[in-house]
Amino acid sequence: METAAHVHVHQLSQTVRMASEPAGLSVLLIENEQARCLVYLQGAHVASFTPNGQGNLLFMSPYSAYEKGKPFRGGIPICFPWFGKHPKRDDLYLHGLVRTKAWELREVNDIADGSTKIILATEDDECTRSIWPHRFSLQLTITVAAFLRLELQVTNADEQPISFEEAFHTYFHIGSLPDCSITGLEGCPVVDRADGNREYSQNGLVFVGGEFVRIFEHAGPVVVLHDPILGRTIRMEQENLKQVFVWNPGDEKARQNPEVLDAWKDFVCVEQVNSGKAAVVLEKGRTHQSTLQISSLPYGNLTGGHA
Ligand SMILES: O=P(O)(O)OC[C@H]1O[C@@H](O)[C@H](O)[C@@H](O)[C@@H]1O
Structure with missing residues (x-):
């Protein structure tokens, strides 16, 4: 099938189409009876998730570059094998090697319950080995239902143990930054990176008024983002990720970042991470799986992180 002059669209299943743009980016358009979702093959990057009857839960910056080999600003970047800055090299992109890599589409499944499951994969190559000298394979299973579920499997294909950082670096679309709050982080030890790595213990709700760069250690399995302006409550449920x-x-x-500018008020990143002391050490031949599931309910429906 062909639509606009330069976008080719192929129907892959009843609920999945793939559009290829001349710039070399391909995007999966998933539309079933429960939700709509866009996934770029570059980075296995989920760029939007819109459950039926609701707005998009995710934020993509209107100023993001959509270029081959460049990170997208927004959605859900997959970070691996480092999170944040590379420990030694400032010339490398933040958040690792696979965010800017073209992933391969392995499977597309329309499930009988009305959901859709797709599997994307990538592995080491000459370029990744020149920066991070290890063999690995990654598989991301994405389930698009009334919820969005991401299962990331990292397999050590090397001859020795590997140690890596990983994250789901999710940008959530919000109505107003000062009005939002986050629960589920009460009691966590916190490091405030915007305040000289000040350490304290989280007491009560988290409010993000402006610049905010904080690591919550030993986070529980459920974190909730409350957004009274958009009238919704977003529930994040994770497995095998120790930090938020x-x-x-x-x-x-x-304002100093041309890909964010005035759009900073429209998002908050709540990221499920294994980094630093929580980096994963994986024996040869073994697979580590981490999971994030996101869903949304009307505002006020979940009062705490353990709801
Ligand atoms: O690479 P992106 O998507 O612009 O995200 C960068 C940000 O990612 C966050 O996870 C870090 O805590 C910030 O320090 C960093 O600036």
Whole structure:
């Protein structure tokens, strides 16, 4: 099938189409009776998730470059094998090697319950080995239902143990930054990166007014984002990820970033992470799986992180 002059669209199943743009980016358009979702093959990057009758839960910056080999700003970047800055090299992109890599589409399944499951995969190559000298394979299973579920499997294909960082670096679309709050992080030890790595213990709700770069250690399985302006409550449920990063650049830093600018008020990143002391050490031949599931309910339906 062909639509606009330069976008080719192929129907892959009843609920999945793939559009290829001349710039070399391909995107999967998943539309079933429960939700709609866009996934770029570059980075296995989920760019939107819209459950039926609701708005998009995710935020993509209107200023994001959509270029081959460049990170997208927004959605759900998959971070691996490092999170944040590379420990030694400032010339490398933040958040690892696979965010800018073209992943391969392995499977498309329309499930009898009305959901859709797709599997994307990538592995080491000459370029990744020149930066990170290890063999690995990654598989991301994405389930699009009334919820969005991401299962990331990292397999050590090397001859020795590997150690890596990983994350789902999710940008959530919000109505108003100062009105949102986050629960489920009460009691966590916190490191405030925007305040000289000040350490404290989280007491009560988290409010993100402006610049906010905090790591919550030993996070529980459920974190909830409350958004009274958009009238919804977003529930994040994770497995095998030990930290939660909450990030927003705030006004001043955002203005210095041409891919964020005034859009900083429209998102908050709540990221499920294994980094630093929580980095994963994986024996030869073994697979590590981490999972994130996101769903949304009307505002006020979930009162705590353990709801
Ligand atoms: O690479 P992106 O998507 O612009 O995200 C960068 C940000 O990612 C966050 O996870 C970090 O805590 C920030 O320090 C960093 O600036």
